[in-house]
Amino acid sequence: MATYMRPTMLMIALLSIFFTTAAQNSIPGLADVRTISQAEEFMVKYPALQGKIFTVESGKDTSELIAPLYSKQNGFTFSMDNYTFKVLQVDSTLSFRARYIYLNGGHFSKAQIDSLRSLILSKYKNGANFIELVQEYNMDGNMTGDTQWFTENQMVPSFETAVRQHKKGDIFTVDTPGMNWYHVVLKTFDDSFIKQLSLLRLQRNEL
Structure with a gap:
């Protein structure tokens, strides 16, 4: 029925x-x-x-x-x-979406962060699931690392610029040293106009 x-x-x-x-x-x-x-x-x-x-x-x-x-x-x-x-x-706004792993520069030295990010990148390139890597390494409590859709000027400039400069499927690192923020980022969607x-x-x- x-x-x-x-x-x-x-x-x-x-x-x-x-x-x-x-x-x-x-x-x-x-x-x-x-x-x-x-x-x-x-x-x-x-x-x-x-x-x-x-x-x-x-x-x-x-x-x-x-x-x-x-x-x-x-x-x-x-x-x-x-x-x-x-x-x-009706508003239409250019939007972006990615997953990330955040590493706190207040807890690790830059050398330790670079070592961790190299390890994360190596694991991903050898077949590890990114969400599982998020759950293992991410330090901000977001268990999926999903940014959801975000628009221009919603994120810190270093993060937004890096996401904009990459295409879907790219994995890359982002440094925001002034805030002690260091990321490994996987771009999960093409840029899209969200209505x-x-x-x-x-x-x-x-x-």
């Missing part, structure tokens, strides 16, 4: 995304809401609609129900369950 319910529900949900005119016309004044500030004013004017503004990001929110939204533009409106949604803003959508959600009640 469950095998057939999921595709059917998904089809209904995705089809509802395309009926934008009906969704927008069902709430008077919604067609005039085009920006986040206008949405905030709209929510104050119509508190019964229990409005909420939230964001989804293509690098994090990748469910089958959310994914079709990333091809939509500002103003796209749709209904689902008892809610109406409107896309208020972030700001949406207004309204409950379809009587005004």
Whole structure:
């Protein structure tokens, strides 16, 4: 039974995304809401609609129900369950992603760090799994070493610059001596433009 319910529900949900005119016309004044500030004013004017503004990001929110939204533009409106949604803003930002092993220069001399990094690189090039190496050597508590998607100026310049200069699959070292930070980095994804959508959600009640 469950095998057939999921595709059917998904089809209904995705089809509802395309009926934008009906969704927008069902709430008077919604067609005039085009920006986040206008949405905030709209929510104050119509508190019964229990409005909420939230964001989804293509690098994090990748469910089958959310994914079709990333091809939509500002103003796209749709209904689902008892809610109406409107896309208020679409941002696209160049983003990067890698895994790393951090070594604390306050605990080791530079010679010891270089020796450790040589050992890590040798193990990786001889077939060791990078996540297992992270779990063995990383010193900041991140057990996978995953940076998640990060955008320009989110990381220290030395780290970001090194990641930008390499391609997916490259393994390399990064030194930030002023902070006693030393890394072995594996670039895990090609650089990508990540989309972030700001949406207004309204409950379809009587005004």
